[in-house]
Amino acid sequence: xxxxAQLTRHRLFWPIVALxxxxxxxxxxxxxxxxxxxxxxxxxxxxxxIVRRSSxxxxxxxxxxxxxxxxGIDLSVGAVMAIAGAVTLTQIASSPDPGAIxxxxxxxxxxxxxxxxIGVFNGFxxxxxxxxxxxxxxVIMTAGRGIAMLITxxxxxxxxxxxxxxxxxxxWLGLPVAALIAGFFFAAVAFVTRRTALGVLIESVGIxxxxxxxxxxxxxxxxxxxxxxxALFACIAGFLQSSNIMAADSNNAGLFIELDAILAVVIGGxxxxxxxxxxxxxxxxxxxxxxxxxxxxxxxIPVNAVSLFKALVVIVVCLLQSPVVQHKLxxxxxxxxxxxxxxxx
Amino acid sequence: MTVPTPSPIVQMSGISIAFPGVKALxxxxxxxxxxxxxxxxxxxxxxxxxxxxxxxGVYGIDSxxxxxxxxxxxxxxxxxxxxxxxxTVYQEVNLTDNLSVAENVMLGHEVRRFGLVDxxxxxxAARTYLEALNLDIDPRSSLSSHSLAVQQLxxxxxxxxVDAQVLILDEPTSSLDSDEVARLFDVIRTLRxxxxxxxxxxxxxxxVYAISDRITVLRNGALVGExxxxxxxxxxxxxxxxxxxxxxxxxxEGSTERVxxxxxxxxxxxxxGVGRRxxxxxxxxxxxxxxxxxxxxxxxxxxxxxxxxxYGADHADTGETIVGGVSTKLRNPRAGLxxxxxxxxxSRKTExxxxxxxxxxxxxxxxxxxxxxxxxxxxxxxxxxxxxxxxALGVRPANxxxxxxxxxxxxxxxxxxxxxxxxxxKLLILDEPTRGIDVGAKAEIQKLVAxxxxxxxxxxxxxxxxxxVLRLSHRxxxxxxxxxxxxxxxxxxVTTDVVVDLIASGGTSA
Numbered sequence: 081x082x083x084x085a086q087l088t089r090h091r092l093f094w095p096i097v098a099l100x101x102x103x104x105x106x107x108x109x110x111x112x113x114x115x116x117x118x119x120x121x122x123x124x125x126x127x128x129x130i131v132r133r134s135s136x137x138x139x140x141x142x143x144x145x146x147x148x149x150x151x152g153i154d155l156s157v158g159a160v161m162a163i164a165g166a167v168t169l170t171q172i173a174s175s176p177d178p179g180a181i182x183x184x185x186x187x188x189x190x191x192x193x194x195x196x197x198i199g200v201f202n203g204f205x206x207x208x209x210x211x212x213x214x215x216x217x218x219v220i221m222t223a224g225r226g227i228a229m230l231i232t233x234x235x236x237x238x239x240x241x242x243x244x245x246x247x248x249x250x251x252w253l254g255l256p257v258a259a260l261i262a263g264f265f266f267a268a269v270a271f272v273t274r275r276t277a278l279g280v281l282i283e284s285v286g287i288x289x290x291x292x293x294x295x296x297x298x299x300x301x302x303x304x305x306x307x308x309x310x311a312l313f314a315c316i317a318g319f320l321q322s323s324n325i326m327a328a329d330s331n332n333a334g335l336f337i338e339l340d341a342i343l344a345v346v347i348g349g350x351x352x353x354x355x356x357x358x359x360x361x362x363x364x365x366x367x368x369x370x371x372x373x374x375x376x377x378x379x380x381i382p383v384n385a386v387s388l389f390k391a392l393v394v395i396v397v398c399l400l401q402s403p404v405v406q407h408k409l410x411x412x413x414x415x416x417x418x419x420x421x422x423x424x425x
Numbered sequence: 426m427t428v429p430t431p432s433p434i435v436q437m438s439g440i441s442i443a444f445p446g447v448k449a450l451x452x453x454x455x456x457x458x459x460x461x462x463x464x465x466x467x468x469x470x471x472x473x474x475x476x477x478x479x480x481x482g483v484y485g486i487d488s489x490x491x492x493x494x495x496x497x498x499x500x501x502x503x504x505x506x507x508x509x510x511x512x513t514v515y516q517e518v519n520l521t522d523n524l525s526v527a528e529n530v531m532l533g534h535e536v537r538r539f540g541l542v543d544x545x546x547x548x549x550a551a552r553t554y555l556e557a558l559n560l561d562i563d564p565r566s567s568l569s570s571h572s573l574a575v576q577q578l579x580x581x582x583x584x585x586x587v588d589a590q591v592l593i594l595d596e597p598t599s600s601l602d603s604d605e606v607a608r609l610f611d612v613i614r615t616l617r618x619x620x621x622x623x624x625x626x627x628x629x630x631x632x633v634y635a636i637s638d639r640i641t642v643l644r645n646g647a648l649v650g651e652x653x654x655x656x657x658x659x660x661x662x663x664x665x666x667x668x669x670x671x672x673x674x675x676x677x678e679g680s681t682e683r684v685x686x687x688x689x690x691x692x693x694x695x696x697x698g699v700g701r702r703x704x705x706x707x708x709x710x711x712x713x714x715x716x717x718x719x720x721x722x723x724x725x726x727x728x729x730x731x732x733x734x735x736y737g738a739d740h741a742d743t744g745e746t747i748v749g750g751v752s753t754k755l756r757n758p759r760a761g762l763x764x765x766x767x768x769x770x771x772s773r774k775t776e777x778x779x780x781x782x783x784x785x786x787x788x789x790x791x792x793x794x795x796x797x798x799x800x801x802x803x804x805x806x807x808x809x810x811x812x813x814x815x816x817a818l819g820v821r822p823a824n825x826x827x828x829x830x831x832x833x834x835x836x837x838x839x840x841x842x843x844x845x846x847x848x849x850x851k852l853l854i855l856d857e858p859t860r861g862i863d864v865g866a867k868a869e870i871q872k873l874v875a876x877x878x879x880x881x882x883x884x885x886x887x888x889x890x891x892x893x894v895l896r897l898s899h900r901x902x903x904x905x906x907x908x909x910x911x912x913x914x915x916x917x918x919v920t921t922d923v924v925v926d927l928i929a930s931g932g933t934s935a
Contacts, residue, residue, distance in 0.1 A: 277793045277801040280786055287781045294738055294776050296762035296794035355781050
């Protein structure tokens, strides 16, 4: 087999091709697309924008990858984001000094605690009571926004707090803080899953829960843990989102983000059937989705056709990854070579 | 015995198939004539299943040709193979439990009238097919209400509905008793007379010699040869399958000098009145260091249930378990594992092997679970353990990075044994470790168990084959109807008949 053929069979080959094609097309249209400039000591440009905008989806998709690896799914992430924003901003708004770092830190801790409780609840339903993950997490998906509304009193809570604003709009060492936060958690999860045995145990539970339990793996604890982690990452994503608009919008915060996150995980090559997962794949998946949204504007695609265009790209990437299509493509390549046929006696 | 017509219905030549890390078939030729029963023989991992899957379109072939009925075929899937007249009945019956017998037989071939299913005619057609196989059961009854043997026969009738010219029976007798086997063989003979070509796979040599007209032997993915049963004595067949001097085999089989186990100290494990409602009645059982306790009984007599309680796979609701002199509650598998108990389940596919993980990851899993996720087994230690057991147990292929799901049944069993041995257990519970495994691997595993016990490990050994239980055990517990009915010390006077009598009579303690 040639090196090229081996390369095209790599799980991430087509998603990366899609990413490169999108970037190239955008650059052809607008020549300065890939340019990065320094303004006021910060890095500016479309690539930086892609990285910054990817951070929210990446955080949610990180947790989702782990959940999906255990054969589960978490639909509640969008609602958790809304709750995180509602809890934190309400507390900041009601404090006497919204601009103090201590106020912000305390409010964020409260938000984390609430989301932790939600994660524990989700995990309990799935791991202990054995409820189908899609149903179990549907509870918070539907009820969560209502809870957020109750917390904000049905209003869109807005605040003015410099430290909180830094989360989404600030820069550190010339890079957006949001991207640094997402990058830090990505590295942390990658490190913990691949340097300890957590990754392989998660995969083992996802592939065969019964066999894993009999082998002595704490299957229940592991499943519970991934739902808690997923809620915590969604919570941080909720901080970034609400910091971006400096408001807690219970109806729209993280709306449909569960679908983007699941899509990113699938594009990254992690199977919804559980088992082997790839964090790098998820990262590529998130970048493809964000670049897609950004290049749509650059390419001048009419607003009405945006969803259609997005769907097309996703379908093409998924098709190229499908084992059936790959098998067909390979068979065609093989057929091209003539095979001598003997006449049966 | 029928005389085969000169032209084969199936001609496979130069078939090669490779999986990542495994060369499953290497240029194998195989032919099948109409009206013959052709046995495909070989050790686990020899490539029998792979060859069958190539013929039934489950796997695509990397090279070679498949000619069915004179036409060269490239099967795109099982449906294409079925359309060409190749039908398969697998070891685990591929039917739909909750449908009726008629629905199962006629699935996809229901009699239609005005575009709707005519159920009356469908049932009638189903009955005709069933009767052709001398199977007198109500087509309306639910499939799950019948025994596994009848389900096998229903699966065969189903194969007849699609007008199969080639019928593949992959281990059809592994879960049948001798009467049921006789019945199945009657059906096979009927089909043979009708000119159906039958490919038969079984680990039971007696059955192979009783029914086959021709034998093809595979070894390590390559063809050894095609023989007539009359010209191939059994020892030679086994020698060809194993590919090793026969003395080694007899030595493995013969090493059974009986050792007296010292039962004066503290038992390693002591179960007093341990039971679980709906699963097994309370029982007493002592296992001493270095002792092999065999569990004998029919399928469903509670052998597995008892073993699961000893490990903590299920938790007992009555009684007391004392491990090493300390009373313990075995609430979950981890509890068993942490007290140096290991349990290898009888269903290696669903409760044993983690299919998509590598051989290395599968072997290290038990060790890793014991240490918890945070303390990863150091790479150096993992490498040592893995290469040690691959070598010691003869896992083939000897590639730690091969995907475990691609290995043959016998080799998966060895991987599981390695997983448990790596945890250095004091008590090893083996539930049917030799089921569906060929003679060579079976003898190897038996020898291994005897050696482990000689080194002081305690073993609870479960097998449906009484011979095996008698050959290995120092002590035998007999079970019947989810109750332990007897326990006896093994000696030369204890024969299969003695144990069978105990099972039949539900006897008193000896």
